[in-house]
Amino acid sequence: MKKTNHIITQNQYIFLLVSAVIGIGIISAPNSLCQTAEQSGWIAIMLGGIYPLVISYCAYLNYKYFGNMYFFELNKKLYGKIGAYLVFFFFFCTILFYEASIIAGFTNLLNSSISSFLPVYLIIFILTFVTVFTAYFGLQTVGRLAEIIFYSSSILFLFPLLTFSKGNIVNILPVISSYHKIIESIPSSFYAYADIELAFFIMPFVLQKNDFKKAGIKASTIIIVIYTFLVFTSIYILGYEVASKIYFTLIYLMEVAEIPIITDFKAIFIFLWSGVVFKAIACNHFVVSYTFSKLTKLTYKKSCLIVSPFILGVAIAMIPAHGRTQILDKIVPYIVPITILYSIITAIMVLIKGRRKL
Amino acid sequence: MDSLSKNIYHNLEKILTHIPNTSTLIKREFLINKKTKAMIIYISGLTNRQDIERHILTPLISITEDIETLPNPIEHIIQNYISIPEVKTIDNFDNITMEIYRGKSLIIIDKINKAILCETSNVPHRSIQESNVEKTLRGGRECFVENLEINLALLQNKIKSTKLRIENYVLGSENKADAALIYMDGIIDPIILNNIKVKLAKLKDIPYVLCTGYIEQLIEDAPLCFFPHAKNTEKPDKVVSDLLQGKAAILISGAPYALIVPALFIEFFQGFEDYSQRILTSTFVRLTRILSALVVLVATPMYLTVLNYNSELIPVKLMKIIYDSRLGIPFPPFIEILIMELSVELLREGGLRLPTPIGQTLGIVGGIVIGDAAVRAGLVSPTTLVVVATTVIASFLIPNYEMALSIRFIRFPMLILAQLFGFLGVIVGFYLLIVILINSESFGVPYFAPFAPLKIPDMKDAIIRFPLKDLQRKPDILTIKKGKK
Structure with a gap:
């Protein structure tokens, strides 16, 4: 086993961003979107794609004006030492919360499908162990994993097409349910894109930035296309009324797929999808460990181990699906605007200070 | 290290402190020009006696000039009398033991503080034969020997x-x-x-x-x-x-x-003759090998999971066949599979050390006779036997023995994970293996390349083999770029 290594390629940067965003959230995204935007949920998620585009562009601006400066150093330069600590503390709490919510969400999914015989605490423990094991060796391992899993599992995104014949064009008509409803549901679509903030942290570790701006746009576009496609397919097949009532919409689609020999395609899908979720959790765990190591001045590896009980605790607390949704609904409306506000203020300051430097 | 002295017996004494004075150590004393004492030291069995006799002893004994008066007697003897192709002069005891054990002969001459080391080795070795382990259909048959x-x-x-x-x-x-x-x-x-x-x-x-x-x-x-x-x-x-x-x-x-x-990991699934065969057939063979490795890893754990926890995965008719075949089996599925897997390992390890005819008999008796008897006695179910036997056959498709052994070993932890956590255990086990592979390096080269990190040009010779003219002679991954952040 090699030592901790955070160096990644530009390609891995793209897939790390994709991996961080596409995890468990995508399975339930149609449900939350259809509740407000109805059959136009897919338009709402597409418009919400502005969030990853803005964040990845801000990361590019950081690179353009301050080169490979570490994110912590950049914050110190812009907001002072205390400011940098506050920013890192905010991201530490936010990403820890996201990570725990993915673990809790996936635990619920496993518990309601292939692992119903296992206690939820044990599932959470296994998932946390797997995450720590992956992130422990550094960003390079997570980056390589993101790259290989994306390529090998990209076919999964087409699996809903297996049930496409059961869909009806009427389900998505009229295309615009209501402009007001679409705009209203855009903020909730931001949660789907949460974790794109990873771009700020991993940017300095990219080895060769030949076309860094394009890399960010490419990652955001992949994410937006996948989300829009899956939400559209779910609405097309199930209709918005059914989609808004089934929490794990994508899993339900797989459940109704008819494949010879396999009676329960849902289990196979979860088996294959778990790699996607594991790498999403690992991306989060990297950020949590990295921010913690900066806050406490501990080594990355020690931080990686120390934060795991916190994640375990928060994930257990978020196990009841209803409670988790309530917590998410209360916290996310604050987290996302703060992140956007921070990103824009940082971008403006970077532009001002960076130009002055030039 | 000590230098050679001018006294031949003193030098011999020194040599004997490093080499045991057994019957294989030959110390042949003779006279040059009927007055100068000389000695040749070698180990019988490691040297060519005919060479020593013809090219060293005979010419040296026949010397008729007084070498003691010559300015460079050793060089003179090498140039005029010794007809061995590889000869060197030494003046100390450095590595003398090693050289003599290599089959070289040492000539020491009285009143000269230098010695001659002649290449006379004839270490016994096997002749070049065809490999018993790595069989090739198209390609050279010769294999390495111990020399x-x-x-x-x-x-x-x-x-x-x-x-x-x-x-x-x-x-x-x-x-x-x-x-x-x-x-x-x-x-x-x-x-x-x-x-x-x-x-x-x-x-x-x-x-x-x-x-x-x-x-x-x-x-x-x-x-x-x-x-x-x-x-x-x-x-x-x-x-x-x-x-x-x-x-x-x-x-x-x-x-x-x-x-x-x-x-690299993928190389263990590539055969030498892949490059001699047709492109499509060699690609198909490679895919079969990868598939076989997957079968070895997950077939029995998945079977166990289906039996224990997730019977809903397969159609009812198929499940009924499996269920019926297990009626009356006294062991739980995990123990049943474990017994079968261990029995196969015992037979394999036993057959490996035995001579080929006996090994084959062991395979037949163990595999067919005992297997059939175990099913008839109701100790194991026929479906379990089919699944385990399939994994055994699949393991023989992996061309590299070490890799096949490693993959066979990994199925045991996978089996335990499947027993403990069911389907989730198989997922976690498989995922951890991928992380381990991604994390490993072989002499600074990522072990799981060209998949992670992804190297598109090297993918032409990974699972799918492109035409030879499109293949790079040297894979990209074998060039380490020293990057700076």
């Missing part, structure tokens, strides 16, 4: 390039085994080469190094990893192919194997 010189000659005969480099090493502080590092200068990456050299240099202080397996474990980065990080082969053709791709080979005296470093 280092012959092995090096086999390689030199196949690579007539000015880039070929052979560096000699003596490994093990006690057994002082001769070894050689072979590489192609200008093709191998200097960082990889340096990495190998540094690690090999450390082996000088290890008490003994007996074969390539020792070297492999002593120089690899992660000896505790499940998977082999270096390739062992007894085929010179394979070594040549790897050398030309920018790898290095290590040969050691006494081992009919070459150790090739660095090695």
Whole structure:
């Protein structure tokens, strides 16, 4: 086993961003979107794609004006030492919360499908162990994993097409349910894109930035296309009324797929999808460990181990699906605007200070 | 180290402190020009007696001039009397023991504080035969033997390039085994080469190094990893192919194997004849090998999961067949599968050490007779037997023995994970294996390349084989770029 290594390629940067965003959230995204935007949920998620585009562009601006400066150093330069600590503390709490919510969400999914015989605490423990094991060796391992899993599992995104014949064009008509409803549901679509903030942290570790701006746009576009496609397919097949009532919409689609020999395609899908979720959790765990190591001045590896009980605790607390949704609904409306506000203020300051430097 | 003295008996005494004075140590004393005492020392059985007699003793005894009066008597004797092709002069006892054990003959002459070392070795060795382990359908049949010189000659005969480099090493502080590092200068990456050299240099202080397996474990980065990080082969053709791709080979005296470093995971699923076969058939064969490895890893754990926890995964009719076949079986599925798997391992390990005819008998008696009897007795179910037997057959498709052994071993932890956590256990086990593979490096080269990190040009010769003219001679991954952040 090699030592901790955070160096990644530009390609891995793209897939790390994709991996961080596409995890468990995508399975339930149609449900939350259809509740407000109805059959136009897919338009709402597409418009919400502005969030990853803005964040990845801000990361590019950081690179353009301050080169490979570490994110912590950049914050110190812009907001002072205390400011940098506050920013890192905010991201530490936010990403820890996201990570725990993915673990809790996936635990619920496993518990309601292939692992119903296992206690939820044990599932959470296994998932946390797997995450720590992956992130422990550094960003390079997570980056390589993101790259290989994306390529090998990209076919999964087409699996809903297996049930496409059961869909009806009427389900998505009229295309615009209501402009007001679409705009209203855009903020909730931001949660789907949460974790794109990873771009700020991993940017300095990219080895060769030949076309860094394009890399960010490419990652955001992949994410937006996948989300829009899956939400559209779910609405097309199930209709918005059914989609808004089934929490794990994508899993339900797989459940109704008819494949010879396999009676329960849902289990196979979860088996294959778990790699996607594991790498999403690992991306989060990297950020949590990295921010913690900066806050406490501990080594990355020690931080990686120390934060795991916190994640375990928060994930257990978020196990009841209803409670988790309530917590998410209360916290996310604050987290996302703060992140956007921070990103824009940082971008403006970077532009001002960076130009002055030039 | 001590220098040679002018007294022949004093020198002999010194030599005898390093070499046991047994009947195999020959000390033949004779006179040069009927007055100067001389002695030839060698080990019988390791030397060619005819050469000694014809090219050393006969000419030296027939000398009629007074060598004691000559200004450079040793050089004079070498130039005028000894007709052995490889001769050198020594003036101290450095490495004398090692040279004599290599089969060389030492000539010491009274009143001269120098000695002559003649290459007279004739170390007994096997003749070059066809490999019993690595069978090839298309390709050279010859394989390495235990003699280092012959092995090096086999390689030199196949690579007539000015880039070929052979560096000699003596490994093990006690057994002082001769070894050689072979590489192609200008093709191998200097960082990889340096990495190998540094690690090999450390082996000088290890008490003994007996074969390539020792070297492999002593120089690899992660000896505790499940998977082999270096390739062992007894085929010179394979070594040549790897050398030309920018790898290095290590040969050691006494081992009919070459150790090739660095090695990538996917290479263990590639056969040498893949490049001689048609493109489509060789690609199909490679896919079959990968599939077989997956079958070995997950077939029994999945079967166990279906039996124990997730029977909803397969159609009811199929489940009924499995259920009916297990009626009356006294063991739980996990124990039943474990017994079967262990029995197979016992038969395999037993058959491996036995001579071929007896090994075959063991296979037939063990596999068919006992298997059938166990099913009839109701100890195991026929479906379990089918699943386990399929995994056994699948394991034989993996062309590299070490890799096949590793994958066979991994199915046991996978089985335990499946028993403990069901389907989730299989998922987690498989995922952890991928992380381990991604994290591993073989002499600085990512082990799971070209998949992670992704190297598109190298993918042309990974699972799918492109036409030979499209293949790069040297994979991209074998060039280490020193990047700065």
